[in-house]
Amino acid sequence: MLCRAIAAAGRQVTDGGSRDQGGGVAGHWLFAALAVFGVASNLLMLAGPLFMLVVYDIVLPAGSTETLVVLLLMLAAAQAVQSLVDLSRSRMLARMGAMLRQDEIAPAAFAGAAGAAQSGATVQAFLGSAAALAVLDLPFLPVMLGVLFLFHPLMGALAIGGMAVLAAIGGVERHLARGPRRRLDLAAASAAEELARAGPAAEYLAATGQGGAAARRWRRHDTAAMIAHLRLGDTTAACAVASRGVRVFLQSATIALGAGLAIRGELTGGAMVAGSLLMSRILGPFEQGMTAVPQALRVWRMHRAARRRAAATPPAPPLPGPARVAAEGLAVTMGEGARPVLSGIEFAVGPGQILLILGRSGAGKTMLLRVIAGLLPASAGRVTVGGGNSVPHREGPSAVLGYLPTHPAFCAGTVAEAIAGDAHAPGGGEPMRTAARQAARAAGVEMALLSLPQGFETSVPEAETRLSKGQLHRMALARALAGRPDILLLDDPDIAHDPEGFAILAAALRSARARGASVIVTARQAQLLPLADLVLLIEGGRMQAFGPVGQVMAGLSRRASAVGTAAPASAPRGEVA
Numbered sequence: 368m369l370c371r372a373i374a375a376a377g378r379q380v381t382d383g384g385s386r387d388q389g390g391g392v393a394g395h396w397l398f399a400a401l402a403v404f405g406v407a408s409n410l411l412m413l414a415g416p417l418f419m420l421v422v423y424d425i426v427l428p429a430g431s432t433e434t435l436v437v438l439l440l441m442l443a444a445a446q447a448v449q450s451l452v453d454l455s456r457s458r459m460l461a462r463m464g465a466m467l468r469q470d471e472i473a474p475a476a477f478a479g480a481a482g483a484a485q486s487g488a489t490v491q492a493f494l495g496s497a498a499a500l501a502v503l504d505l506p507f508l509p510v511m512l513g514v515l516f517l518f519h520p521l522m523g524a525l526a527i528g529g530m531a532v533l534a535a536i537g538g539v540e541r542h543l544a545r546g547p548r549r550r551l552d553l554a555a556a557s558a559a560e561e562l563a564r565a566g567p568a569a570e571y572l573a574a575t576g577q578g579g580a581a582a583r584r585w586r587r588h589d590t591a592a593m594i595a596h597l598r599l600g601d602t603t604a605a606c607a608v609a610s611r612g613v614r615v616f617l618q619s620a621t622i623a624l625g626a627g628l629a630i631r632g633e634l635t636g637g638a639m640v641a642g643s644l645l646m647s648r649i650l651g652p653f654e655q656g657m658t659a660v661p662q663a664l665r666v667w668r669m670h671r672a673a674r675r676r677a678a679a680t681p682p683a684p685p686l687p688g689p690a691r692v693a694a695e696g697l698a699v700t701m702g703e704g705a706r707p708v709l710s711g712i713e714f715a716v717g718p719g720q721i722l723l724i725l726g727r728s729g730a731g732k733t734m735l736l737r738v739i740a741g742l743l744p745a746s747a748g749r750v751t752v753g754g755g756n757s758v759p760h761r762e763g764p765s766a767v768l769g770y771l772p773t774h775p776a777f778c779a780g781t782v783a784e785a786i787a788g789d790a791h792a793p794g795g796g797e798p799m800r801t802a803a804r805q806a807a808r809a810a811g812v813e814m815a816l817l818s819l820p821q822g823f824e825t826s827v828p829e830a831e832t833r834l835s836k837g838q839l840h841r842m843a844l845a846r847a848l849a850g851r852p853d854i855l856l857l858d859d860p861d862i863a864h865d866p867e868g869f870a871i872l873a874a875a876l877r878s879a880r881a882r883g884a885s886v887i888v889t890a891r892q893a894q895l896l897p898l899a900d901l902v903l904l905i906e907g908g909r910m911q912a913f914g915p916v917g918q919v920m921a922g923l924s925r926r927a928s929a930v931g932t933a934a935p936a937s938a939p940r941g942e943v944a
């Protein structure tokens with residue numbers, strides 16, 4: 368049974384885990400084997416006390432050396448079997464941990480993989496530890512306790528009293544450690560954040576000489592963490608010493624109690640010694656179990672939360688129709704009771720149309736693009752991406768979507784993979800490299816990328832140190848264009864800010880429109896207006912106007928001349944007023 372369980376679990380782990388077939392079978396075998404082996408291990412635990420009982424009460428009075436040798440051999444065999452059984456239980460639990468870890472990580476989207484990997488690693492580490500075995504052994508404690516009661520009720524009562532004292536010490540420890548543990552977590556997190564920020568800010572810190580202030584702040588947090596760590600250590604050490612003292616004393620107290628009962632003829636000498644051994648086999652696992660159970664509950668809650676997160680992110684459905692993006696009564700609120708950062712947004716962009724979203728800094732342009740890209744949920748209304756409209760908020764896979772975020776960043780890999788790896792996954796290879804070259808050409812960055820040490824095969828981290836900010840931005844535009852996406856979302860493409868870049872962007876937008884893509888671009892300035900078919904004006908998160916460019920501009924001009932001022936966004940290259 369053990370071999371089948373471990374082999375099935377091992378197969379599942381190495382195969383990448385098909386939970387429906389091999390995974391489920393392996394899980395059932397493991398549970399069954401764990402239960403059987405748990406019973407066996409705990410029954411074998413009684414071999415030692417039984418040996419004492421027989422030696423003191425039968426072998427010594429009979430004076431039989433042969434019986435003593437046979438009993439000793441039987442005890443050695445029992446303990447060898449118990450060691451094997453416990454080793455097998457540890458191995459089964461470790462494999463169960465690996466299966467659960469795989470369960471958590473497999474469904475996680477790559478973007479959320481860090482959280483899943485962390486919780487998966489915690490689950491695996493717990494199940495591979497002695498604490499997990501201690502939890503599994505807890506249900507067998509009443510059996511041991513029952514045997515002690517059989518020896519004599521007073522011995523059982525002493526064990527229960529000892530367990531109550533150990534539980535009280537555990538409770539005091541939890542109470543005293545709560546404060547230092549909270550302070551330690553806070554200070555350690557602040558120190559880690561200070562260090563994490565020092566990396567990206569290294570140039571600023573060096574140039575302005577503020578490394579001293581940052582270092583002082585980090586040292587303050589680190590010192591607070593160190594002090595809290597010391598206090599926590601003092602508390603746990605004191606409680607551990609007290610627990611150990613109680614356990615050792617109780618073992619001697621059992622002997623004393625047994626001796627007293629033996630003097631009164633209520634207990635045999637063998638039961639006295641066996642009872643003392645049994646007492647240590649009860650109190651040790653009980654003490655371990657007290658710290659292991661809260662740990663197990665924390666790990667279980669973490670695992671359940673990870674499974675819920677995985678279930679809450681189903682794969683995107685296929686694009687149901689032609690490229691089209693529309694919003695109806697869309698609103699976005701960040702946090703409970705907060706003012707909406709977007710409200711009353713309504714628009715529709717068809718295939719082969721370019722929509723320009725214009726607004727001042729902080730108007731809500733990025734928020735709107737993020738909702739369309741499926742990165743932010745709408746709190747009211749809906750956005751449909753593609754031809755369908757049955758799913759509220761958003762539908763459509765991101766694979767057909769080209770996206771240029773405000774602060775583009777790239778995953779590790781080569782430049783070619785960074786640009787076209789997703790558009791051509793899982794194929795990769797030559798088609799991917801060709802697509803990367805074409806997209807880079809369209810974004811005006813091909814020559815810069817070819818001049819890198821290994822051209823398009825240069826690693827992204829190296830390219831990032833060798834390319835200018837503008838070139839990296841163009842590389843991000845190339846990534847958005849790669850694979851000729853049906854829907855193209857460009858957030859404030861700063862390539863538009865110089866004449867050469869403007870011409871490149873204009874050509875890329877016209878080409879996307881010509882092949883029937885729906886294009887949405889955000890900007891603070893109006894110089895992209897001549898390229899657009901539609902314009903959406905936002906102010907303070909609210910839609911001011913939407914429609915064909917000529918119509919919206921004419922409306923603005925009429926409104927402006929009615930109040931005797933110039934039209935705000937009508938100046939082709941002026942900032943939106």
Ligand SMILES: Nc1ncnc2c1ncn2[C@@H]1O[C@H](COP(=O)(O)OP(=O)(O)OP(=O)(O)O)[C@@H](O)[C@H]1O
Binds near residue numbers: 732734859
């Ligand atoms: N996480 C957040 N929580 C609460 N409010 C936010 C959050 N992120 C952004 N905002 C607010 O939402 C509003 C719109 O922000 P958004 O980034 O969409 O502006 P924008 O029009 O793109 O500006 P810019 O042109 O400067 O990039 C801003 O007032 C901003 O302060």
